[in-house]
Structure formats: C-alpha cells, structure tokens
Amino acid sequence: TQLLEQSPQFLSIQEGENLTVYCNSLSVFSSLQWYRQEPGEGPVLLVTVVTGGEVKKLKRLTFQFGDARKDSSLHITAAQPGDTGLYLCAGDSGTYKYIFGTGTRLKVLA
C-alpha cells in the first residue's frame, strides 16, 4: 500500500512567518497534487507537479517536486490568517487514482 506521510502534522504560526510542509513517500508518483481544505468543504486544488525537480510558484506559495518524484514540499512565505486550513498532498502512481497524504493542519494567528 502506498503511503504519503506529511510533516508536520500540525503547525501554528504567527502572521508573517514562513513555513514549509513536506510530503514524503517510498513510492514514485507520475504526478503529485497539493490541495487546501476548509472545514466542511471539499479539497480545492492548488497545484499539480509532474516533472522531477519541478518548482511551481503560486503567489506566496512555492511547490517543489523531488528529483526522484517520491517527495514534495510546499513553502508559504509571509503566512496570512487566510492561509489557515488543512493542506493535503495527493499522489498518482500512473493509474489516475490519487492517494492522499496524512495532512497538515495549519493555523495562522493574526
């Protein structure tokens, strides 16, 4: 069974701080996605990375896919209270079936 471990599990930071969330696996993925989910809602796609070593930027968010396509990171610069939520990575092994990571719950305090 493929497993995607995210770290940290919980993170509480002050507004303006930077943070990095990690998503690690022993398996290789053909693509990996990052989502943000708010309570009582479905996940919202932030980005999809497909190439080993790929870096994508979305405003204050920077996503990186590991060279071996087994891991990924999400870096947020100058976090804001609106960034609060559950961040999930999800990997596709090539069958278009996504396996979700364990999740990172972020709280940004004003």
Place this chain on the structure above:
Amino acid sequence: GAVVSQHPSWVICKSGTSVKIECRSLDFQATTMFWYRQFPKQSLMLMATSNEGSKATYEQGVEKDKFLINHASLTLSTLTVTSAHPEDSSFYICSARGLGDEQFFGPGTRLTVL
C-alpha cells in the same frame, strides 16, 4: 472551472436505514468518479473508483455490499450506504476526473447515523 455537486450536503438517519448520496459533474462529462470518506481531523481515504457503465473498483477493506456505487451516466455517480450504523458516520466526498486528467472535488456530504 469544472463544477462537481453533491446531494445532500448533510443527512441524519436512524441506524439500519440506507442512505443514497449523489455526485454530479455539472459542466463536463466524467467517465471516472472517485468516492472518499474522511473522519474528523483526518485525511481523505479512497473508498472506490466509479467507472461509467461498469462495476466500481473498491479499495482493500471497503465492503462493496455495504457501500453500493452506481455510475449510470457520464455526469452522475451514486453511493448508497446500506444498513447504516453509527460507525458509518463520516464526511463523504466525491471527485470527478475531467478530460485533462485533473480531478475536481464535490463539496462533501456529512452523514450522521443515530
């Protein structure tokens, strides 16, 4: 962007009853839809892959007789929780795969079994 809806958004039922949850892709056709369940403060767990016109593929440990999936059209998949019990209470989320292979998620259905 592509929109996926779920109905109902929440449901409360008595133990032993069956509950049907609908997942619709509103502005695109989806040959494949996925059903997930999510317990409080946990991640999403894939339950099954729903393919239009064929039987669903269930993940290990998910009872196919308990969670009936029907994908009768390119825009609709249903999940029926049969003889629901309190341990089935959860947040059920569907997603639909579009032409670009991205998946779009529904808003979820909160099921509470008393």
